[in-house]
Amino acid sequence: xxxxxxxxxxxxxxxxxxxxxxxxxxxxxxxxxxxxxxxxxxxxxxxxxxxxxxxxxxxxxxxxxxxxxxxxxxxxxxxxxxxxxxxxxxxxxxxxxxxxxxxxxxxxxxxxxxxxxxxxxxxxxxxxxxxxxxxxxxxxxxxxxxxxxxxxxxxxxxxxxxxxxxxxxxxxxxxxxxxxxxxxxxxxxxxxxxxxxxxxxxxxxxxxxxxxxxxxxxxxxxxxxxxxxxxxxxxxxxxxxxxxxxxxxxxxxxxxxxxxxxxxxxxxxxxxxxxxxxxxxxxxxxxxxxxxxxxxxxxxxxxxxxxxxxxxxxxxxxxxxxxxxxxxxxxxxxxxxxxxxxxxxxxxxxxxxxxxxxxxxxxxxx
Amino acid sequence: xxxxxxxxxxxxxxxxxxxxxxxxxxxxxxxxxxxxxxxxxxxxxxxxxxxxxxxxxxxxxxxxxxxxxxxxxxxxxxxxxxxxxxxxx
Numbered sequence: 001x002x003x004x005x006x007x008x009x010x011x012x013x014x015x016x017x018x019x020x021x022x023x024x025x026x027x028x029x030x031x032x033x034x035x036x037x038x039x040x041x042x043x044x045x046x047x048x049x050x051x052x053x054x055x056x057x058x059x060x061x062x063x064x065x066x067x068x069x070x071x072x073x074x075x076x077x078x079x080x081x082x083x084x085x086x087x088x089x090x091x092x093x094x095x096x097x098x099x100x101x102x103x104x105x106x107x108x109x110x111x112x113x114x115x116x117x118x119x120x121x122x123x124x125x126x127x128x129x130x131x132x133x134x135x136x137x138x139x140x141x142x143x144x145x146x147x148x149x150x151x152x153x154x155x156x157x158x159x160x161x162x163x164x165x166x167x168x169x170x171x172x173x174x175x176x177x178x179x180x181x182x183x184x185x186x187x188x189x190x191x192x193x194x195x196x197x198x199x200x201x202x203x204x205x206x207x208x209x210x211x212x213x214x215x216x217x218x219x220x221x222x223x224x225x226x227x228x229x230x231x232x233x234x235x236x237x238x239x240x241x242x243x244x245x246x247x248x249x250x251x252x253x254x255x256x257x258x259x260x261x262x263x264x265x266x267x268x269x270x271x272x273x274x275x276x277x278x279x280x281x282x283x284x285x286x287x288x289x290x291x292x293x294x295x296x297x298x299x300x301x302x303x304x305x306x307x308x309x310x311x312x313x314x315x316x317x318x319x320x321x322x323x324x325x326x327x328x329x330x331x332x333x334x335x336x337x338x339x340x341x342x343x344x345x346x347x348x349x350x351x352x353x354x355x356x357x358x359x360x361x362x363x364x365x366x
Numbered sequence: 367x368x369x370x371x372x373x374x375x376x377x378x379x380x381x382x383x384x385x386x387x388x389x390x391x392x393x394x395x396x397x398x399x400x401x402x403x404x405x406x407x408x409x410x411x412x413x414x415x416x417x418x419x420x421x422x423x424x425x426x427x428x429x430x431x432x433x434x435x436x437x438x439x440x441x442x443x444x445x446x447x448x449x450x451x452x453x454x455x
Contacts, residue, residue, distance in 0.1 A: 055420040055450040056376055056409040070380075070405070076413040096413035 002325040004366035005332050006047065007340060008035040011358035013049050015366070016332075016340065023342045023353045029068060030061075037320060037362045039103035043111055046129060047366070050100035058097050058118075062130055073097055074116050074124035074133040088150060093120060099153065104161035107168020115171070117158025121148050123173060125187065136187040139173075144192065144211060151176030151214045151233070152319075159319055160218035164225055172228070172243055174218035179210040180230075180243050196246035197230065197237050201279075216259045217319040218243070219271075227268030231261040231319070233279060238271075238298050249298035254285035260322035262331065269297035272324070272347055274317040274333060282316050289313040291333070291347050307350030308341060315339050320362035334360025368395045368440045372406075373449035382406045382448075392423060393436035395446060410448055422451040 003018040004026070013035040017026035029035075030051060039048040047063035061068040076095035087093045099119040106113025106125075116124040116133065123136040139145065148156035156178055164170035169186040172193070180194040194210040206212045214233035221227040230237040230246065235256035237246040250256065255275040264270035273292045276282045284290065288311070291304040309315075315335030322333040331343045338357040341350045368389060372382035382403065389395030400407040412418050417433040424430070424447045430438040440446065 053379065053409075055418065056379060057412065057418055059379075059408075073408065075408075079414060094412065094414060094416070094419075096416075 001327040001330055001344075002365035005323070005340075005342070006038045006040065006049075006362075006364045006366050007334055007357065007360055008038050008049070008320075008362035008364075009334070009338075009358040009360050010034050013038060014357065016342075016353055022351065025354065035361070037100055037103055038364050039105065039114070040364055040366050041105045041114070041129075042326070043105060043108060044129075048103055048114070048130060050103065052099060058100055060100065060130060071130045072132060073100070074118060074122065074135070076122055077135060077137070085146060087120075087155065093155075095120075095122075097122070098155055099157060101152075101157045101159045102161045102173070104163055107163055107165070110168050113168070115161045115163065117161055117173060119153055119157035120155035121145060121157060121175065121178070123158055123161075123187070138188055139181060139183075139190050142181075142190055145178070147211050148175055148178035152216075160215065162218060162220040162228070164220075165222050166225060172218065172220070174215040174230070176216060177212065177214040177233075179213045180215060180218060182243065193243040194246060195244065196239075196248070197232060198234055198248060199232075200234055217261045219261050219263045221263045221265065221268040223266035224268035227263070229261050229263050229271045231258050231273060233257075236261075236273060236298065240268075247298075249294075252292060252301050253303060254288075254290065254292075257282075258317070259319040260317050260333065262322050262324040264324070264328045265326060266328060267295075270295045270328075270346075271298075272322065272331060274322055276316060283314045287312045287314065289315050289335075289339075291331075291343075291350075293347050302347075304343075304347040304350070306348065307343075307352065309339075309352075313339075318361055320364075321360050323363040323365050325365040330365070332363050332365070334363045336360065367442070368444045368446055370395060370399050370446045370448065372410075373447075375450060376406075376409055380406050380409055382409070389440055391436065391440055392425065392430055392432075392438050392446065395440050396436065396448075420451050421448065423448050 005016040007014040012031040013029045015027040034052045037050040049061045051059045102117030104115045112129045114126045124133040160174035162172040197213040202212045217231045228239045236249040239246045262272045289308045292301045334340045339355040340353040367386040370385045387398035
Protein backbone atom coordinates (compact mmCIF):
# COMPACT_ATOMS: atom_id res chain seq x y z
CA UNK A 1 0.00 0.00 0.00
CA UNK A 2 1.17 3.50 -0.69
CA UNK A 3 2.24 5.72 2.18
CA UNK A 4 2.45 9.01 0.32
CA UNK A 5 0.30 11.30 -1.77
CA UNK A 6 1.08 14.03 -4.25
CA UNK A 7 -1.52 16.77 -4.07
CA UNK A 8 -1.54 19.31 -6.89
CA UNK A 9 -3.01 22.63 -5.87
CA UNK A 10 -3.44 26.20 -7.02
CA UNK A 11 -0.50 27.17 -4.84
CA UNK A 12 1.92 24.30 -4.95
CA UNK A 13 2.55 20.58 -4.94
CA UNK A 14 2.10 19.05 -1.51
CA UNK A 15 3.57 15.71 -0.49
CA UNK A 16 1.43 14.11 2.17
CA UNK A 17 2.90 11.18 4.06
CA UNK A 18 1.48 8.55 6.35
CA UNK A 19 2.96 8.90 9.80
CA UNK A 20 2.43 6.80 12.91
CA UNK A 21 -1.02 8.11 13.67
CA UNK A 22 -2.09 10.29 10.80
CA UNK A 23 -1.36 11.56 7.33
CA UNK A 24 0.57 14.81 7.39
CA UNK A 25 1.98 17.32 4.95
CA UNK A 26 5.63 16.36 4.62
CA UNK A 27 6.87 18.68 1.87
CA UNK A 28 5.79 21.47 -0.45
CA UNK A 29 7.27 22.06 -3.87
CA UNK A 30 6.58 24.95 -6.25
CA UNK A 31 5.03 26.90 -3.38
CA UNK A 32 2.95 29.75 -4.73
CA UNK A 33 2.71 28.29 -8.21
CA UNK A 34 -0.28 26.70 -9.90
CA UNK A 35 0.35 22.95 -10.09
CA UNK A 36 -2.39 21.38 -12.14
CA UNK A 37 -1.41 17.72 -12.32
CA UNK A 38 1.23 15.20 -11.35
CA UNK A 39 2.27 11.75 -12.46
CA UNK A 40 4.21 9.11 -10.57
CA UNK A 41 5.78 6.70 -13.03
CA UNK A 42 5.83 3.38 -11.21
CA UNK A 43 8.26 1.88 -13.72
CA UNK A 44 11.15 4.05 -12.64
CA UNK A 45 9.96 6.20 -9.76
CA UNK A 46 10.18 9.46 -11.67
CA UNK A 47 7.64 12.13 -10.85
CA UNK A 48 6.24 14.71 -13.21
CA UNK A 49 4.47 17.94 -12.36
CA UNK A 50 2.50 20.19 -14.69
CA UNK A 51 2.47 23.88 -13.85
CA UNK A 52 0.44 26.70 -15.30
CA UNK A 53 2.14 30.04 -14.77
CA UNK A 54 -0.68 31.99 -16.35
CA UNK A 55 1.27 34.82 -17.94
CA UNK A 56 4.23 32.61 -18.76
CA UNK A 57 2.35 29.53 -19.92
CA UNK A 58 2.26 25.85 -19.13
CA UNK A 59 5.43 24.10 -18.00
CA UNK A 60 6.49 20.58 -17.11
CA UNK A 61 8.92 19.53 -14.41
CA UNK A 62 10.48 16.15 -13.66
CA UNK A 63 11.93 14.92 -10.41
CA UNK A 64 15.65 14.48 -9.97
CA UNK A 65 17.71 12.99 -7.19
CA UNK A 66 17.79 16.40 -5.51
CA UNK A 67 14.58 18.09 -6.53
CA UNK A 68 13.01 19.05 -9.83
CA UNK A 69 14.11 20.13 -13.27
CA UNK A 70 12.11 21.81 -15.98
CA UNK A 71 11.67 19.68 -19.09
CA UNK A 72 10.14 20.60 -22.43
CA UNK A 73 6.41 21.11 -22.63
CA UNK A 74 4.56 19.53 -25.56
CA UNK A 75 4.48 21.97 -28.45
CA UNK A 76 1.84 22.06 -31.17
CA UNK A 77 3.04 21.98 -34.77
CA UNK A 78 3.02 25.17 -36.82
CA UNK A 79 -0.31 25.92 -38.41
CA UNK A 80 -0.11 25.26 -42.14
CA UNK A 81 0.33 28.42 -44.18
CA UNK A 82 -3.05 29.91 -44.96
CA UNK A 83 -4.93 27.44 -42.78
CA UNK A 84 -7.27 28.63 -40.06
CA UNK A 85 -9.79 27.07 -37.73
CA UNK A 86 -11.98 28.77 -35.18
CA UNK A 87 -13.21 28.25 -31.66
CA UNK A 88 -16.83 28.39 -30.52
CA UNK A 89 -16.72 32.17 -30.52
CA UNK A 90 -15.37 32.44 -34.02
CA UNK A 91 -11.90 33.39 -32.90
CA UNK A 92 -8.89 31.72 -34.49
CA UNK A 93 -7.99 28.62 -32.50
CA UNK A 94 -4.47 28.95 -31.22
CA UNK A 95 -2.54 25.72 -31.71
CA UNK A 96 -0.73 26.05 -28.43
CA UNK A 97 -0.72 24.06 -25.21
CA UNK A 98 -3.22 25.82 -23.01
CA UNK A 99 -3.29 23.17 -20.28
CA UNK A 100 -1.82 19.79 -19.53
CA UNK A 101 -4.89 17.80 -18.58
CA UNK A 102 -3.67 14.22 -18.62
CA UNK A 103 -0.39 12.45 -17.90
CA UNK A 104 -0.08 8.69 -18.14
CA UNK A 105 2.79 6.24 -18.14
CA UNK A 106 3.16 3.95 -21.14
CA UNK A 107 3.32 0.19 -20.91
CA UNK A 108 5.65 -1.86 -18.77
CA UNK A 109 7.54 -2.88 -21.90
CA UNK A 110 8.20 0.68 -23.06
CA UNK A 111 10.18 2.45 -20.34
CA UNK A 112 10.30 6.19 -20.72
CA UNK A 113 7.09 6.43 -22.70
CA UNK A 114 4.74 9.05 -21.31
CA UNK A 115 1.42 10.18 -22.78
CA UNK A 116 0.19 13.73 -22.36
CA UNK A 117 -3.28 15.07 -23.09
CA UNK A 118 -3.77 18.78 -23.48
CA UNK A 119 -6.13 21.62 -24.21
CA UNK A 120 -7.04 22.44 -26.98
CA UNK A 121 -7.12 18.73 -27.76
CA UNK A 122 -3.63 17.64 -28.74
CA UNK A 123 -2.31 14.26 -27.62
CA UNK A 124 1.45 13.95 -27.23
CA UNK A 125 3.86 11.11 -26.52
CA UNK A 126 7.36 11.13 -25.18
CA UNK A 127 9.65 8.12 -25.48
CA UNK A 128 12.45 9.61 -23.38
CA UNK A 129 10.93 10.44 -20.00
CA UNK A 130 9.55 13.76 -21.21
CA UNK A 131 12.78 15.08 -22.68
CA UNK A 132 11.06 15.46 -26.04
CA UNK A 133 7.48 15.16 -27.24
CA UNK A 134 5.77 14.22 -30.48
CA UNK A 135 2.21 15.09 -31.25
CA UNK A 136 0.04 12.11 -32.12
CA UNK A 137 -0.86 13.70 -35.41
CA UNK A 138 -3.37 11.08 -36.56
CA UNK A 139 -5.75 12.10 -33.80
CA UNK A 140 -5.18 15.83 -34.15
CA UNK A 141 -5.68 15.58 -37.90
CA UNK A 142 -8.72 13.32 -37.66
CA UNK A 143 -11.51 15.18 -39.50
CA UNK A 144 -13.93 14.71 -36.62
CA UNK A 145 -11.55 16.33 -34.15
CA UNK A 146 -12.99 19.65 -35.20
CA UNK A 147 -16.32 18.54 -33.75
CA UNK A 148 -14.82 18.53 -30.27
CA UNK A 149 -16.01 21.33 -28.03
CA UNK A 150 -15.15 22.87 -24.74
CA UNK A 151 -16.42 21.02 -21.70
CA UNK A 152 -14.45 21.63 -18.57
CA UNK A 153 -12.98 24.73 -20.16
CA UNK A 154 -13.56 26.96 -23.16
CA UNK A 155 -11.40 24.68 -25.27
CA UNK A 156 -11.76 20.93 -25.76
CA UNK A 157 -9.21 18.77 -24.03
CA UNK A 158 -7.99 15.24 -23.38
CA UNK A 159 -8.25 14.47 -19.68
CA UNK A 160 -8.15 10.67 -19.47
CA UNK A 161 -5.63 8.25 -20.98
CA UNK A 162 -5.86 4.50 -20.44
CA UNK A 163 -3.01 2.29 -21.65
CA UNK A 164 -3.98 -1.36 -21.99
CA UNK A 165 -1.90 -3.34 -19.47
CA UNK A 166 -1.96 -6.32 -21.88
CA UNK A 167 -0.76 -4.42 -24.94
CA UNK A 168 0.56 -0.86 -24.70
CA UNK A 169 -0.25 -0.14 -28.32
CA UNK A 170 -3.89 -0.12 -27.32
CA UNK A 171 -4.83 3.23 -25.82
CA UNK A 172 -8.09 4.95 -24.99
CA UNK A 173 -8.39 8.68 -24.50
CA UNK A 174 -11.42 10.64 -23.36
CA UNK A 175 -12.25 14.16 -24.46
CA UNK A 176 -14.37 16.79 -22.86
CA UNK A 177 -16.30 17.12 -25.04
CA UNK A 178 -15.61 14.66 -27.80
CA UNK A 179 -16.24 11.16 -26.50
CA UNK A 180 -13.81 8.26 -26.21
CA UNK A 181 -11.20 7.52 -28.86
CA UNK A 182 -9.32 4.26 -29.23
CA UNK A 183 -6.17 3.18 -31.03
CA UNK A 184 -4.95 -0.40 -31.39
CA UNK A 185 -1.75 0.50 -33.20
CA UNK A 186 0.02 2.92 -30.92
CA UNK A 187 -1.72 6.01 -32.24
CA UNK A 188 -1.51 5.52 -36.00
CA UNK A 189 -5.26 5.11 -36.42
CA UNK A 190 -8.11 6.12 -34.15
CA UNK A 191 -11.75 5.14 -33.86
CA UNK A 192 -14.55 6.68 -31.86
CA UNK A 193 -16.10 4.47 -29.21
CA UNK A 194 -18.75 4.89 -26.59
CA UNK A 195 -22.10 3.75 -27.91
CA UNK A 196 -24.73 3.84 -25.23
CA UNK A 197 -23.64 7.02 -23.53
CA UNK A 198 -26.29 9.69 -23.45
CA UNK A 199 -25.97 13.46 -23.52
CA UNK A 200 -29.35 14.78 -22.55
CA UNK A 201 -28.21 18.37 -23.00
CA UNK A 202 -27.57 17.77 -26.73
CA UNK A 203 -30.19 18.13 -29.46
CA UNK A 204 -32.23 14.91 -29.88
CA UNK A 205 -30.46 13.80 -33.03
CA UNK A 206 -27.10 14.13 -31.24
CA UNK A 207 -28.04 12.77 -27.84
CA UNK A 208 -26.54 9.34 -28.45
CA UNK A 209 -23.81 10.38 -30.87
CA UNK A 210 -20.58 9.14 -29.26
CA UNK A 211 -18.76 12.34 -30.22
CA UNK A 212 -21.26 14.49 -28.36
CA UNK A 213 -20.46 12.88 -25.05
CA UNK A 214 -18.93 14.92 -22.26
CA UNK A 215 -16.93 12.25 -20.50
CA UNK A 216 -15.65 13.76 -17.26
CA UNK A 217 -13.37 10.87 -16.41
CA UNK A 218 -12.59 7.44 -17.88
CA UNK A 219 -10.87 4.68 -15.90
CA UNK A 220 -9.97 1.09 -16.69
CA UNK A 221 -9.69 -1.88 -14.35
CA UNK A 222 -6.05 -2.98 -14.54
CA UNK A 223 -6.85 -6.58 -13.71
CA UNK A 224 -9.86 -6.79 -16.00
CA UNK A 225 -9.21 -4.28 -18.77
CA UNK A 226 -12.44 -4.99 -20.61
CA UNK A 227 -14.19 -3.11 -17.81
CA UNK A 228 -14.20 0.67 -18.01
CA UNK A 229 -16.10 3.17 -15.91
CA UNK A 230 -17.12 6.67 -16.91
CA UNK A 231 -18.20 9.61 -14.83
CA UNK A 232 -20.05 11.57 -17.46
CA UNK A 233 -21.58 15.02 -17.39
CA UNK A 234 -24.86 13.17 -17.63
CA UNK A 235 -24.27 10.43 -15.08
CA UNK A 236 -22.45 7.15 -14.54
CA UNK A 237 -21.78 4.68 -17.34
CA UNK A 238 -20.07 1.28 -17.34
CA UNK A 239 -18.66 -0.79 -20.18
CA UNK A 240 -17.73 -4.46 -20.23
CA UNK A 241 -16.39 -4.50 -23.77
CA UNK A 242 -13.50 -2.02 -23.75
CA UNK A 243 -15.67 1.06 -24.21
CA UNK A 244 -17.45 -0.15 -27.32
CA UNK A 245 -20.81 0.01 -25.54
CA UNK A 246 -21.88 1.50 -22.25
CA UNK A 247 -24.77 0.97 -19.88
CA UNK A 248 -26.08 3.88 -17.88
CA UNK A 249 -26.25 3.49 -14.11
CA UNK A 250 -29.18 5.57 -12.94
CA UNK A 251 -31.00 6.07 -9.68
CA UNK A 252 -27.94 6.41 -7.48
CA UNK A 253 -28.43 8.40 -4.31
CA UNK A 254 -27.69 11.18 -3.76
CA UNK A 255 -26.71 11.86 -7.38
CA UNK A 256 -24.94 10.50 -10.42
CA UNK A 257 -23.37 13.86 -11.29
CA UNK A 258 -19.71 14.40 -10.54
CA UNK A 259 -16.27 14.52 -12.06
CA UNK A 260 -14.12 11.77 -10.60
CA UNK A 261 -14.25 7.99 -10.68
CA UNK A 262 -11.85 5.33 -9.44
CA UNK A 263 -12.01 1.60 -10.14
CA UNK A 264 -10.49 -1.16 -8.07
CA UNK A 265 -7.31 -2.53 -9.72
CA UNK A 266 -8.49 -6.16 -9.57
CA UNK A 267 -12.23 -6.10 -8.95
CA UNK A 268 -13.93 -4.55 -11.98
CA UNK A 269 -17.26 -4.31 -10.17
CA UNK A 270 -15.94 -2.00 -7.46
CA UNK A 271 -15.81 1.70 -8.22
CA UNK A 272 -16.02 5.00 -6.35
CA UNK A 273 -17.55 8.38 -7.17
CA UNK A 274 -17.88 11.75 -5.43
CA UNK A 275 -21.32 13.14 -6.27
CA UNK A 276 -22.48 16.72 -6.59
CA UNK A 277 -26.17 17.64 -6.87
CA UNK A 278 -26.26 18.11 -10.64
CA UNK A 279 -24.55 19.94 -13.46
CA UNK A 280 -26.15 23.31 -12.76
CA UNK A 281 -25.69 22.96 -9.00
CA UNK A 282 -22.21 21.73 -8.33
CA UNK A 283 -22.18 21.30 -4.59
CA UNK A 284 -22.72 18.29 -2.35
CA UNK A 285 -26.37 17.48 -1.78
CA UNK A 286 -27.57 19.15 1.39
CA UNK A 287 -24.07 20.36 2.18
CA UNK A 288 -23.15 16.76 3.05
CA UNK A 289 -19.97 15.49 1.43
CA UNK A 290 -20.18 11.79 0.57
CA UNK A 291 -18.47 9.18 -1.58
CA UNK A 292 -20.53 6.55 -3.37
CA UNK A 293 -19.19 3.04 -3.91
CA UNK A 294 -20.49 0.09 -5.82
CA UNK A 295 -19.20 -3.43 -5.30
CA UNK A 296 -21.53 -5.13 -7.75
CA UNK A 297 -20.95 -3.38 -11.04
CA UNK A 298 -23.44 -0.63 -10.38
CA UNK A 299 -26.44 -2.60 -9.24
CA UNK A 300 -26.24 -1.04 -5.79
CA UNK A 301 -24.23 1.69 -4.10
CA UNK A 302 -23.03 2.42 -0.60
CA UNK A 303 -23.13 6.05 0.48
CA UNK A 304 -19.97 6.59 2.50
CA UNK A 305 -19.94 9.52 4.89
CA UNK A 306 -18.09 8.53 8.07
CA UNK A 307 -15.43 11.13 8.71
CA UNK A 308 -16.64 13.47 5.99
CA UNK A 309 -18.28 16.84 6.77
CA UNK A 310 -22.05 16.51 6.91
CA UNK A 311 -23.05 20.12 7.28
CA UNK A 312 -22.36 23.14 5.07
CA UNK A 313 -19.75 21.38 2.98
CA UNK A 314 -19.41 22.87 -0.48
CA UNK A 315 -16.46 20.85 -1.68
CA UNK A 316 -16.21 19.98 -5.35
CA UNK A 317 -13.83 17.17 -6.30
CA UNK A 318 -12.33 17.57 -9.72
CA UNK A 319 -11.76 14.66 -12.11
CA UNK A 320 -8.15 14.06 -11.14
CA UNK A 321 -8.63 14.68 -7.46
CA UNK A 322 -9.79 11.20 -6.40
CA UNK A 323 -7.07 8.56 -6.12
CA UNK A 324 -6.89 4.89 -5.25
CA UNK A 325 -3.65 3.13 -4.36
CA UNK A 326 -2.33 0.13 -6.25
CA UNK A 327 -3.48 -2.22 -3.55
CA UNK A 328 -7.04 -1.02 -3.92
CA UNK A 329 -7.35 -0.27 -0.22
CA UNK A 330 -6.47 3.37 0.30
CA UNK A 331 -8.39 6.23 -1.22
CA UNK A 332 -7.78 9.93 -1.07
CA UNK A 333 -9.48 12.98 -2.49
CA UNK A 334 -9.03 16.72 -2.39
CA UNK A 335 -11.51 19.49 -2.99
CA UNK A 336 -11.87 22.92 -4.48
CA UNK A 337 -12.19 24.37 -1.01
CA UNK A 338 -8.93 22.90 0.19
CA UNK A 339 -10.04 19.77 1.97
CA UNK A 340 -8.06 16.53 1.80
CA UNK A 341 -9.36 13.22 3.09
CA UNK A 342 -7.84 9.75 3.21
CA UNK A 343 -9.47 6.37 3.77
CA UNK A 344 -7.56 3.20 4.55
CA UNK A 345 -10.51 0.83 4.23
CA UNK A 346 -11.88 1.42 0.76
CA UNK A 347 -13.91 4.41 1.84
CA UNK A 348 -15.74 3.04 4.86
CA UNK A 349 -14.10 5.64 7.11
CA UNK A 350 -12.37 8.86 6.21
CA UNK A 351 -9.85 11.03 8.03
CA UNK A 352 -9.41 14.70 7.22
CA UNK A 353 -5.76 15.51 6.62
CA UNK A 354 -6.42 19.23 6.34
CA UNK A 355 -9.13 21.56 5.18
CA UNK A 356 -6.91 24.55 4.57
CA UNK A 357 -5.08 23.63 1.38
CA UNK A 358 -5.33 25.81 -1.69
CA UNK A 359 -7.89 24.56 -4.23
CA UNK A 360 -6.97 20.97 -5.10
CA UNK A 361 -6.72 19.99 -8.74
CA UNK A 362 -5.28 16.50 -8.55
CA UNK A 363 -4.39 13.79 -6.06
CA UNK A 364 -2.11 10.85 -6.81
CA UNK A 365 -0.62 8.14 -4.65
CA UNK A 366 3.17 8.26 -4.82
CA UNK B 367 21.40 47.18 -31.00
CA UNK B 368 18.09 47.30 -29.21
CA UNK B 369 17.99 46.93 -25.46
CA UNK B 370 15.59 44.24 -24.19
CA UNK B 371 14.37 44.29 -20.61
CA UNK B 372 12.32 41.47 -19.13
CA UNK B 373 9.88 41.67 -16.26
CA UNK B 374 11.45 40.83 -12.91
CA UNK B 375 8.56 38.44 -12.28
CA UNK B 376 9.80 35.96 -14.86
CA UNK B 377 13.25 35.78 -13.31
CA UNK B 378 11.95 33.48 -10.58
CA UNK B 379 11.25 30.84 -13.22
CA UNK B 380 13.96 31.39 -15.78
CA UNK B 381 16.86 33.78 -15.98
CA UNK B 382 16.15 36.59 -18.45
CA UNK B 383 18.92 39.13 -18.06
CA UNK B 384 18.75 42.42 -19.86
CA UNK B 385 20.15 41.96 -23.35
CA UNK B 386 21.37 43.87 -26.37
CA UNK B 387 20.38 42.38 -29.72
CA UNK B 388 20.15 43.48 -33.33
CA UNK B 389 16.98 43.44 -35.40
CA UNK B 390 14.69 45.56 -37.51
CA UNK B 391 11.52 44.50 -35.72
CA UNK B 392 10.44 42.85 -32.48
CA UNK B 393 10.57 39.37 -34.01
CA UNK B 394 14.14 39.70 -35.16
CA UNK B 395 15.34 41.15 -31.90
CA UNK B 396 13.64 38.51 -29.78
CA UNK B 397 14.83 35.71 -32.04
CA UNK B 398 18.35 36.89 -31.43
CA UNK B 399 17.82 37.12 -27.68
CA UNK B 400 16.26 33.67 -27.47
CA UNK B 401 18.96 32.13 -29.63
CA UNK B 402 21.26 32.81 -26.71
CA UNK B 403 18.66 31.95 -24.07
CA UNK B 404 16.37 29.28 -25.57
CA UNK B 405 14.69 28.26 -22.33
CA UNK B 406 13.24 31.74 -21.94
CA UNK B 407 11.47 31.62 -25.28
CA UNK B 408 8.43 29.63 -24.16
CA UNK B 409 7.87 31.96 -21.24
CA UNK B 410 7.20 34.82 -23.64
CA UNK B 411 6.03 33.21 -26.88
CA UNK B 412 3.45 30.49 -27.45
CA UNK B 413 3.68 27.37 -29.65
CA UNK B 414 3.03 29.40 -32.80
CA UNK B 415 5.65 31.97 -31.83
CA UNK B 416 3.02 34.58 -31.10
CA UNK B 417 3.14 36.66 -27.94
CA UNK B 418 1.53 34.81 -25.04
CA UNK B 419 -2.01 35.89 -24.33
CA UNK B 420 -1.20 37.51 -21.01
CA UNK B 421 2.10 39.05 -21.98
CA UNK B 422 2.74 42.40 -23.57
CA UNK B 423 5.65 44.20 -25.18
CA UNK B 424 6.37 47.90 -25.35
CA UNK B 425 8.84 49.43 -27.78
CA UNK B 426 10.03 52.86 -26.71
CA UNK B 427 6.97 53.30 -24.57
CA UNK B 428 4.40 52.10 -27.12
CA UNK B 429 2.59 48.80 -26.88
CA UNK B 430 3.15 46.66 -29.95
CA UNK B 431 0.18 46.01 -32.24
CA UNK B 432 1.22 42.87 -34.03
CA UNK B 433 1.11 40.16 -31.37
CA UNK B 434 1.18 37.30 -33.88
CA UNK B 435 4.06 38.21 -36.20
CA UNK B 436 5.79 40.73 -33.93
CA UNK B 437 6.40 42.92 -36.95
CA UNK B 438 6.43 46.22 -35.08
CA UNK B 439 9.58 48.10 -36.09
CA UNK B 440 12.52 48.57 -33.80
CA UNK B 441 15.12 51.32 -34.12
CA UNK B 442 18.84 50.94 -33.55
CA UNK B 443 18.63 52.39 -30.05
CA UNK B 444 15.14 51.22 -29.09
CA UNK B 445 14.29 49.82 -25.70
CA UNK B 446 11.95 46.85 -25.60
CA UNK B 447 10.12 45.95 -22.41
CA UNK B 448 8.67 42.46 -22.09
CA UNK B 449 6.29 42.00 -19.19
CA UNK B 450 2.92 40.72 -18.02
CA UNK B 451 -0.30 42.16 -19.34
CA UNK B 452 -2.88 43.11 -16.75
CA UNK B 453 -5.28 40.84 -18.62
CA UNK B 454 -3.66 38.06 -16.65
CA UNK B 455 -5.12 39.37 -13.41
